[in-house]
Amino acid sequence: MPPKIASVASTKYDEHPDSSSRELFVEAAIDAFAETDLGPSDLDAVYVGNFMGDLIEDQGHMGALLADHVGAREAASIRIESACASGGATFRQAVHAVESGAADAVLAGGVEQMSIANIEHVTDALANAADDVYENEQGLTFPGIYALMARRYMHEFGARKEDLAAVSVKNHNNAVENPLAQFQKKLTVDDVLTSKPIATPLVLYDACPVSDGASVVIVVSEAFAAEHSLDTSARVLGTGQSSDAVALQDRATITRTPAAERAAEEAYDEADTAPEDIDVVEVHDCFTIAEILALEALGFYDRGEGTRGAVDGETALDGKLPVNTSGGLLGKGHPVGVTGIGQIVELTKQIDGRHPNQVEGVNAALAHNVGGSGASTTVTILGGE
Amino acid sequence: MPPKIASVASTKYDEHPDSSSRELFVEAAIDAFAETDLGPSDLDAVYVGNFMGDLIEDQGHMGALLADHVGAREAASIRIESACASGGATFRQAVHAVESGAADAVLAGGVEQMSIANIEHVTDALANAADDVYENEQGLTFPGIYALMARRYMHEFGARKEDLAAVSVKNHNNAVENPLAQFQKKLTVDDVLTSKPIATPLVLYDACPVSDGASVVIVVSEAFAAEHSLDTSARVLGTGQSSDAVALQDRATITRTPAAERAAEEAYDEADTAPEDIDVVEVHDCFTIAEILALEALGFYDRGEGTRGAVDGETALDGKLPVNTSGGLLGKGHPVGVTGIGQIVELTKQIDGRHPNQVEGVNAALAHNVGGSGASTTVTILGGE
Numbered sequence: 001m002p003p004k005i006a007s008v009a010s011t012k013y014d015e016h017p018d019s020s021s022r023e024l025f026v027e028a029a030i031d032a033f034a035e036t037d038l039g040p041s042d043l044d045a046v047y048v049g050n051f052m053g054d055l056i057e058d059q060g061h062m063g064a065l066l067a068d069h070v071g072a073r074e075a076a077s078i079r080i081e082s083a084c085a086s087g088g089a090t091f092r093q094a095v096h097a098v099e100s101g102a103a104d105a106v107l108a109g110g111v112e113q114m115s116i117a118n119i120e121h122v123t124d125a126l127a128n129a130a131d132d133v134y135e136n137e138q139g140l141t142f143p144g145i146y147a148l149m150a151r152r153y154m155h156e157f158g159a160r161k162e163d164l165a166a167v168s169v170k171n172h173n174n175a176v177e178n179p180l181a182q183f184q185k186k187l188t189v190d191d192v193l194t195s196k197p198i199a200t201p202l203v204l205y206d207a208c209p210v211s212d213g214a215s216v217v218i219v220v221s222e223a224f225a226a227e228h229s230l231d232t233s234a235r236v237l238g239t240g241q242s243s244d245a246v247a248l249q250d251r252a253t254i255t256r257t258p259a260a261e262r263a264a265e266e267a268y269d270e271a272d273t274a275p276e277d278i279d280v281v282e283v284h285d286c287f288t289i290a291e292i293l294a295l296e297a298l299g300f301y302d303r304g305e306g307t308r309g310a311v312d313g314e315t316a317l318d319g320k321l322p323v324n325t326s327g328g329l330l331g332k333g334h335p336v337g338v339t340g341i342g343q344i345v346e347l348t349k350q351i352d353g354r355h356p357n358q359v360e361g362v363n364a365a366l367a368h369n370v371g372g373s374g375a376s377t378t379v380t381i382l383g384g385e
Numbered sequence: 386m387p388p389k390i391a392s393v394a395s396t397k398y399d400e401h402p403d404s405s406s407r408e409l410f411v412e413a414a415i416d417a418f419a420e421t422d423l424g425p426s427d428l429d430a431v432y433v434g435n436f437m438g439d440l441i442e443d444q445g446h447m448g449a450l451l452a453d454h455v456g457a458r459e460a461a462s463i464r465i466e467s468a469c470a471s472g473g474a475t476f477r478q479a480v481h482a483v484e485s486g487a488a489d490a491v492l493a494g495g496v497e498q499m500s501i502a503n504i505e506h507v508t509d510a511l512a513n514a515a516d517d518v519y520e521n522e523q524g525l526t527f528p529g530i531y532a533l534m535a536r537r538y539m540h541e542f543g544a545r546k547e548d549l550a551a552v553s554v555k556n557h558n559n560a561v562e563n564p565l566a567q568f569q570k571k572l573t574v575d576d577v578l579t580s581k582p583i584a585t586p587l588v589l590y591d592a593c594p595v596s597d598g599a600s601v602v603i604v605v606s607e608a609f610a611a612e613h614s615l616d617t618s619a620r621v622l623g624t625g626q627s628s629d630a631v632a633l634q635d636r637a638t639i640t641r642t643p644a645a646e647r648a649a650e651e652a653y654d655e656a657d658t659a660p661e662d663i664d665v666v667e668v669h670d671c672f673t674i675a676e677i678l679a680l681e682a683l684g685f686y687d688r689g690e691g692t693r694g695a696v697d698g699e700t701a702l703d704g705k706l707p708v709n710t711s712g713g714l715l716g717k718g719h720p721v722g723v724t725g726i727g728q729i730v731e732l733t734k735q736i737d738g739r740h741p742n743q744v745e746g747v748n749a750a751l752a753h754n755v756g757g758s759g760a761s762t763t764v765t766i767l768g769g770e
Contacts, residue, residue: 020518045626046628051445052439052445054437054439054440054510054513055439055440057517058509058512058513058517058521059513059516059517060436060437060466060468060513060514061466061467061468061513061514061515061631061756061757061760061761062466063466063467063474063628063761064467064468064628064629064631064756064757064760064761065516065631065760067628068628068629068630068631068635068760072628073628073629073630074627074628074629074643074644074647075627075628076477076626076627076628077467077626077628077761078465078466078467078474078478078761079465079466079467080463080464080465080466081445081446081447081448081463081464081465081466082446082448082449082462082463082464083445083446083449089448089463092461093463093478093481095485096478096481096482096485096487097481097485099484099485099486099487100480100481100482100484100485101484102481102484102624124443125439127443128439128443128444128445128446129445129446130446131444131450132442132443132444133405136443239487241430241461241462242459242460242461243431243448243449243452243453243457243458243459243460243461243462244449244453244458244459245453245458246446246449246450246453250453258459259459262459371446371449372446372449375446375449375450375453376446376448376449376462376463
């Protein structure tokens with residue numbers, strides 16, 4: 001039987017200058033325990049997604065540290081790092097632990113404290129997700145990498161800056177109703193287009209912010225679920241994960257994300273479902289172009305057609321396939337190692353009918369989490385009872 | 386059915402100033418493929434144990450990076466960090482992936498490049514395994530942490546510096562015959578006792594060196610094994626993992642390692658075996674005191690009696706329970722995120738009867754890998770056909 005989700009919780013994503021990673025993680029974990037009869041002693045394992053604790057807080061070994069801080073000192077613990085896909089990868093490892101029989105209950109969480117460092121230090125830390133030899137040392141930063149992808153996409157498919165901006169407008173506007181989101185400010189296409197350039201053709205509102213926060217999901221076996229009162233009816237229908245060259249130059253094209261295509265195929269197969277069965281989606285929109293490429297890789301749009309989602313309103317809250325109802329990384333924020341877990345939190349609420357931007361009749365929900373410029377991708381499909 | 390091991394390989398542990406992590410990892414992987422009919426395209430996943438690539442080489446995202454560099458660009462990939470237990474934790478995640486049915490073949494590897502940084506930087510990086518707030522900021526380094534444990538152990542049980550030195554002598558002497566070992570130099574107790582103090586009561590030869598290297602193990606399902614020619618008859622009989630407070634001050638006593646006791650109990654249970662069934666052991670002797678505490682936690686000696694192993698020759702190559710026939714961390718070296726994988730490499734060779742310090746009639750072999758001063762511990766039990 002596929003694992004179930006027992007509870008989910010998340011801090012607000014924001015700048016939290018007075019909170020360390022351990023404080024943010026504990027805040028989310030306490031909230032995850034609150035609505036169930038589960039406590040730390042029920043956990044067989046604590047898996048932590050974290051990208052840059054070593055670089056920002058001089059703190060590694062976060063698996064054991066945070067297991068202890070949530071009260072599960074004896075649990076098996078690890079930290080998983082797949083750059084900005086750390087959260088999605090952590091969730092998938094928790095699913096494997098339950099499916100293998102090694103654990104009945106795993107707390108899969110993510111935490112990141114980024115804003116206490118200055119922006120140059122954060123930019124340097126983020127660059128660890130790229131190939132240090134072939135990208136960073138040549139002067140590429142992540143806005144530059146995604147700008148190359150956007151520029152090429154615009155060239156190949158005739159997309160306009162307005163088409164990218166429509167993604168940002170949709171996601172920022174979704175964030176307004178989400179109390180966990182970093183931004184609560186409506187934007188227009190003109191607001192986006194007149195924001196300052198960061199790496200042509202991308203402007204400020206094409207990019208997600210620097211964020212701190214933590215999210216937690218408790219994954220349990222069917223047998224464990226039967227014995228406890230759970231806070232949600234969500235279950236894991238399927239997961240997929242694939243990789244790609246880290247350096248952009250090593251890919252056959254930079255306007256496709258094949259790791260996402262493969263991860264999606266694996267997840268659809270395992271869930272015995274197809275793109276047309278999915279009711280709501282969270283994708284990794286670190287930059288506006290990333291959402292467009294994701295919608296194509298996940299099978300929702302043909303290649304070169306992904307801009308239609310936001311431009312034509314098809315991925316809006318009242319569209320045929322609402323995407324990033326949370327606000328996405330653009331509007332909700334992007335604490336880098338947390339995001340993949342945060343997506344599961346949002347989709348679980350959609351399945352339970354308690355999301356601030358609730359979509360009607362959600363039976364299947366999909367999350368897409370990316371590390372680097374596409375070198376690590378996880379796809380997760382959740383369903384209800 | 387328990388997973389099988391298809392192949393193992395390791396670089397020499399040493400200072401490799403001209404090799405990056407990616408070069409070391411590829412060297413080990415090529416060797417692991419060489420003796421089998423397996424190639425990169427057979428791998429469903431590549432899991433990488435690495436502690437300090439972010440800090441030493443400005444390179445995170447090593448899962449995807451190294452999957453690509455070994456030729457398995459499309460595999461699911463993650464990096465796992467549990468400080469110096471990263472290798473053992475990585476191996477255990479690979480076992481879960483196979484047991485869950487998510488993968489038929491996983492390359493579980495470890496890599497570390499430490500020596501290219503100056504020693505102050507390496508000391509700072511290692512300190513990320515401790516609690517930054519409650520240990521590092523108070524001035525504790527790892528030699529200091531283990532010195533506290535050694536001093537207290539000597540006080541409680543009447544152990545002498547000579548008893549600690551006997552561990553170093555045994556392990557250095559074992560390393561002489563191991564071509565993968567960093568040191569090939571016989572030591573006497575007097576050599577150890579007259580080496581320079583590093584944190585009283587510990588002296589230089591009570592401590593492992595700074596090492597670079599990579600080790601790789603390919604873990605496969607029983608069904609996959611039946612279809613391929615494997616290079617080894619080793620199989621995974623059981624694994625265990627547990628955690629503890631990261632900060633030494635938060636433990637009830639510092640002369641026991643309860644996470645190791647729990648991990649061992651879990652592994653013995655799963656393997657349906659007991660300490661007296663084990664024929665050869667690799668323990669995490671980052672400092673001499675650590676081997677003594679490990680032998681007690683694993684059930685081979687009563688509390689306070691662990692010194693007898695080396696002093697009375699019971700853990701020597703010709704003793705009743707040979708321990709660290711590889712040379713251990715003291716003699717073979719300790720590329721921090723690699724060590725737990727390297728232990729599996731050594732024990733697999735013992736099971737196959739092809740170890741440079743071969744023990745006769747090995748049916749069951751145990752590995753013990755520690756992160757920090759005991760906050761993360763994995764125990765693995767391997768058997769033959």
